[in-house]
Amino acid sequence: MPELPDVEVMRRRLEETSMDRPAERVEVRDGDLVEGSGPGEFADRLRGSRFLSSRRHGKYLFAETDAGPWVLFHFGMSGFLRHFEESPGEPEYPKVLWHFREGGSLAFDCRRKLGQVRLVPDPDRFVEEKRLGPDALEGMDRNAFLGAMSGRRGMLKTALMRQEILAGVGNEMSDEILYQLRLHPRTGLPSLEEEQLAEVHGVMRATLEGAIAAREAGDAGAFPGPYLLPHREEGTSCPRCGGEVRRIEISGRGSYFCPDCQGEG
């Protein structure tokens, strides 16, 4: 799940449910997911601590603690956060849990174990060391976007997904952005005029905002106009023109599009 919109919604849930509550106990059920320190050390450092604030950069979520460091959450392909009050609400694959003193728990769930949790002294430094580009939603105005995209030879989709160019767009959102633009997934950057690139920027922002709103509302209808996200399946019909949605492979990643709206390539 987790691309920028998903992570942003998780950040908001974290703000609503888990701030300023001392953790009675931090439970590491799978130390494989904890990077940079032993699982025991991680739990010990955070015992009794509270989350003070949160930040997001691209697909990374940071939570400031009064223990000093920030907790970094990265979700891989199958990770998410869930706050629950009673044990029946516990998700299926919780790897790290915060049990709050006043009740309730926060679970970092990660079925495929491709995510990670770690302590970092400073989010800005982490972003710099990771060489992440500016956040696709908060950190890129039109000119920055044009600057980042101009002079590149590759595909638009690939560039949108490269986290060192801009952070937050993944495979699924890149497909959605191309769908909204009615561009084929293999569209090359050199074929786009500056005016079209500016449109890409606007549509990217609107698509990310729309996806956040849709996820917040928990229903697809919140998205303005037809969108591809619920139709990522070969053979389903395009919500815009009724054409047949197809899947092609780009660098080993599944890419879904409507040949009728977006061209055959």
Added chain:
DNA sequence: AGTACCACCTGACGGC
């Protein structure tokens, strides 16, 4: 510079 491909890891799902 850009692309393809593999690896990481585990589960869900469809076909036979």
Added chain:
DNA sequence: TGCCGTCAGGTGGTAC
């Protein structure tokens, strides 16, 4: 029912 191949939205490294 069970086995098997395929696919999954993440990143990172290698080879061309």
